[in-house]
Amino acid sequence: MSKIELKNIDKFYGSNHVLKGLNLVIEDGEFMTLLGPSGCGKTTTLRVVSGLESPQNGNIFLDGKEIVNAKELFYAPPSKRELNLVFQSYALWPHMTVYKNVAFGLQIKKIPSTEIKRRVENALERMQILQYQDRYPSELSGGQQQRVAIARAIVTVPKILLLDEPLSNLDAKLRIDMRSELKRLHQEMGTTVIYVTHDQIEALTMSTKVAIFFEGVLVQVASPMDVYKNPATLKVADFIGNPRINFVEAKAKLEGGALTVSSDLGIFRYEQKDFTGNEMPQNGEFNCVLGVRPEQLGLNEHAETSVEAVVYASQPAGSETLVQVQVKNTRLLVKQLGIVEWALDEKVTIGINPALINVFNKETGYLLKYAV
Numbered sequence: 001m002s003k004i005e006l007k008n009i010d011k012f013y014g015s016n017h018v019l020k021g022l023n024l025v026i027e028d029g030e031f032m033t034l035l036g037p038s039g040c041g042k043t044t045t046l047r048v049v050s051g052l053e054s055p056q057n058g059n060i061f062l063d064g065k066e067i068v069n070a071k072e073l074f075y076a077p078p079s080k081r082e083l084n085l086v087f088q089s090y091a092l093w094p095h096m097t098v099y100k101n102v103a104f105g106l107q108i109k110k111i112p113s114t115e116i117k118r119r120v121e122n123a124l125e126r127m128q129i130l131q132y133q134d135r136y137p138s139e140l141s142g143g144q145q146q147r148v149a150i151a152r153a154i155v156t157v158p159k160i161l162l163l164d165e166p167l168s169n170l171d172a173k174l175r176i177d178m179r180s181e182l183k184r185l186h187q188e189m190g191t192t193v194i195y196v197t198h199d200q201i202e203a204l205t206m207s208t209k210v211a212i213f214f215e216g217v218l219v220q221v222a223s224p225m226d227v228y229k230n231p232a233t234l235k236v237a238d239f240i241g242n243p244r245i246n247f248v249e250a251k252a253k254l255e256g257g258a259l260t261v262s263s264d265l266g267i268f269r270y271e272q273k274d275f276t277g278n279e280m281p282q283n284g285e286f287n288c289v290l291g292v293r294p295e296q297l298g299l300n301e302h303a304e305t306s307v308e309a310v311v312y313a314s315q316p317a318g319s320e321t322l323v324q325v326q327v328k329n330t331r332l333l334v335k336q337l338g339i340v341e342w343a344l345d346e347k348v349t350i351g352i353n354p355a356l357i358n359v360f361n362k363e364t365g366y367l368l369k370y371a372v
């Protein structure tokens with residue numbers, strides 16, 4: 001039920017320029033994930049939105065209403081913003097039981113007690129902590145406390161839910177369950193969510209949009225699949241995807257409006273319709289880097305084009321097999337589903353679909369050609 005707009009936000013801590021000209025629109029009902037490595041400014045962005053920090057430059061609008069105007073030193077107080085924030089370091093009330101912690105926000109709103117009970121139990125059940133409702137926070141593990149904090153935030157059905165790495169203390173299995181719960185909750189409540197994580201899997205699996213930051217600069221905002229298929233820069237490509245994307249050195253030349261790219265994988269030609277519009281050298285050869293996801297390569301399978309390779313090492317892991325192969329001077333990782341047996345130094349052909357390859361300008365790092 002709420003749209004947030006950040007315009008030209010700069011945030012400094014002393015001389016440390018933490019957010020650099022941040023422009024970001026979060027549409028009503030969006031699940032927007034702020035993704036990036038530790039220290040890139042994600043938490044600071046949430047704190048600026050919630051009003052716990054004041055940016056030195058820029059404006060913020062909530063449903064079209066200005067809540068921050070740095071030039072005029074106008075900063076609406078956090079209580080006027082109708083946001084609900086869950087921090088990585090959650091603070092539960094130690095003298096209240098789990099039930100009370102979650103119910104408190106509803107009790108002060110004077111909601112009937114049967115309705116409160118229903119909603120609290122539902123939130124606790126979703127977070128798989130209903131059995132702990134009579135315990136005190138000190139009697140819970142870190143992960144359980146974190147789930148109480150999430151339950152407390154969702155039970156009031158806020159206009160905007162801000163979540164800062166809320167699943168970071170949970171073990172792998174529980175994290176998968178909680179991702180499903182948060183995703184379902186978002187769809188059921190229709191709440192706008194701003195979610196912070198450094199975990200690209202979390203970002204890809206839950207979000208409607210992902211905003212990727214490096215060192216306080218917003219590099220790309222797109223749907224999870226767009227970010228995965230067409231990362232805006234080499235850095236984004238490297239950050240997204242597990243196992244990591246393959247990078248292959250290549251030479252490129254623009255000729256007659258088409259791009260000819262040669263590398264150890266072969267010579268590929270790309271037409272203008274697939275260009276991103278990022279600037280590329282018009283004359284002569286220039287260096288580029290190809291991005292190829294491990295699951296896009298086939299081994300001894302029919303494909304549009306193929307190259308000869310030898311198996312360097314194979315890593316069967318049950319549900320998938322990762323195979324490292326050597327093609328001339330290039331080492332590539334290939335991901336296959338299921339258990340596949342490969343011998344060391346076995347000769348194979350690698351199947352390639354050139355259309356799926358990303359082409360980046362090596363010098364600037366920008367994507368030049370989309371995967372289609």
Ligand SMILES: Nc1ncnc2c1ncn2[C@@H]1O[C@H](COP(=O)(O)OP(=O)(O)O)[C@@H](O)[C@H]1O
Pocket residue numbers: 013016018036037038039040041042043044045
């Ligand atoms: N209260 C603060 N005082 C000074 N520097 C801070 C403060 N909070 C964060 N920083 C600095 O701002 C940068 C971004 O921090 P943060 O937004 O917490 O990153 P992230 O959440 O992406 O890991 C870091 O360099 C961090 O050291």
Ligand SMILES: [Mg+2]
Pocket residue numbers: 042043044
């Ligand atoms: Mg943080």
